Amino acid sequence: MDVVSDALSAVRLGRPFSDRVRASGSWCVRMPPYDGAGFHVVLEGACWLLADGDSPISLGAGDAVLLPHGTGHVLADSALDAAAVEKAVPFEQWRDGPGARAGTGRGDMEMLCGKYRLDRSRVHPLMAELPKVVHLPNRAGSHPELRAAIGLLGGELDERRPGSYTALPSLLDLLLVYMIRSWMAESTTGAWPGALSDDVTAAALRALHADPAAPWTNERLAAAAGVSRPTLARRFTAMVGRPPMAYLTWWRLTFAATLLRDTPDTLATVARRVGYGSPYALSHAFNREFGTTPGRYREQLQGGR
Structure with a gap:
C-alpha cells in the first residue's frame, strides 16, 4: 500500500x-x-x-x-x-x-x-x-x-x-x-504534497506503509531511504511533523483500528499484522493512544451498526 x-x-x-x-x-x-x-x-x-x-x-x-x-x-x-x-x-x-x-x-x-x-x-x-x-x-x-x-x-x-x-x-x-x-x-502550501514529492521522506513513507509490521529502527529505515540517520530524522520530522518512529507507532495503531473495524481478525492476528509481538502489547499501546482497548473499540463499532 x-x-x-x-x-x-x-x-x-x-x-x-x-x-x-x-x-x-x-x-x-x-x-x-x-x-x-x-x-x-x-x-x-x-x-x-x-x-x-x-x-x-x-x-x-x-x-x-x-x-x-x-x-x-x-x-x-x-x-x-x-x-x-x-x-x-x-x-x-x-x-x-x-x-x-x-x-x-x-x-x-x-x-x-x-x-x-x-x-x-x-x-x-x-x-x-x-x-x-x-x-x-x-x-x-x-x-x-x-x-x-x-x-x-x-x-x-x-x-x-x-x-x-x-x-x-x-x-x-x-x-x-x-x-x-x-x-x-x-x-503550494500543504505539507503532505511536499513530503510525498521529497525523495528521502517519500521513500521512508513507502517503506513503512508497505510493511508496517517489520522490525523498523531509525538505522534500518535510513538505509531503506538511502541516507544517514540524522538526514532522515531531520527531513522526515520537518515534513511529516513527527519523527519516523513516532509516525510508525501512530500508523500501526491507526492501521490496527482499521483492521478491527473492517475484518473479523482476532486480536492476535491484528497484533501480528501491525508489528506487535502479542495482543497484550497491542492492547496496552492502543489504550494509551486512543483511550480504550481494542476489544471495547470493536464492540462500540458493532453496537453502532
Whole structure:
C-alpha cells in the first residue's frame, strides 16, 4: 500500500453515493454539513458554490469540486449574496421537486453530485490538511485521469448497464483518488504534497506503509531511504511533523483500528499484522493512544451498526 491509499482506507466507510442532477431557470439549494466528503462535477452549463465561511466560487463545465470535510454549502444558478443564501432550498426537497429536471433552455445546468462516508475518528494527517474546498477547474490538458473518470462515471449513471452496481462505487473511489492527486499536484502550501514529492521522506513513507509490521529502527529505515540517520530524522520530522518512529507507532495503531473495524481478525492476528509481538502489547499501546482497548473499540463499532 502507499500513503494515499492507506489514508483513504483508514477513513472510508460503506458505499459512496452519487446522483446526476439537471436544472433550469433560477434555483438555489443548500447542502447541510455531512459527516463525510462531498463532491460536485459540472457536466454542462455553469453554477456557483458557496461553502460555509468561505468565498463564492464560479463553476463551469468540466470543473470538479471536493468538499473533503463535509462542509455545508449552497449551490445556485447565479452569483450568491446573503439574500440568496437565506432563501436556499434544502437539496433533497429541491431534487424531488419541479426545480431539478432536464432543461431545454439556454443556461441549463447538469452536474454529478455525490458523497463518501468517512470515519473521522482516525483521520490521516494527509486527509486532515485538505482545504475546506478543493476546486479543480477544467483546463486544457490538466488532470487527464480525473477527466477520464468523470466521463466514465457519467456514462454509468446514464445507462445503468449490467454491472453498474459494481462499477459505480469503483469509479467513485477512483474519482476520489484522482481529485486528491490533482490537489497534491497543484498545492503550494500543504505539507503532505511536499513530503510525498521529497525523495528521502517519500521513500521512508513507502517503506513503512508497505510493511508496517517489520522490525523498523531509525538505522534500518535510513538505509531503506538511502541516507544517514540524522538526514532522515531531520527531513522526515520537518515534513511529516513527527519523527519516523513516532509516525510508525501512530500508523500501526491507526492501521490496527482499521483492521478491527473492517475484518473479523482476532486480536492476535491484528497484533501480528501491525508489528506487535502479542495482543497484550497491542492492547496496552492502543489504550494509551486512543483511550480504550481494542476489544471495547470493536464492540462500540458493532453496537453502532
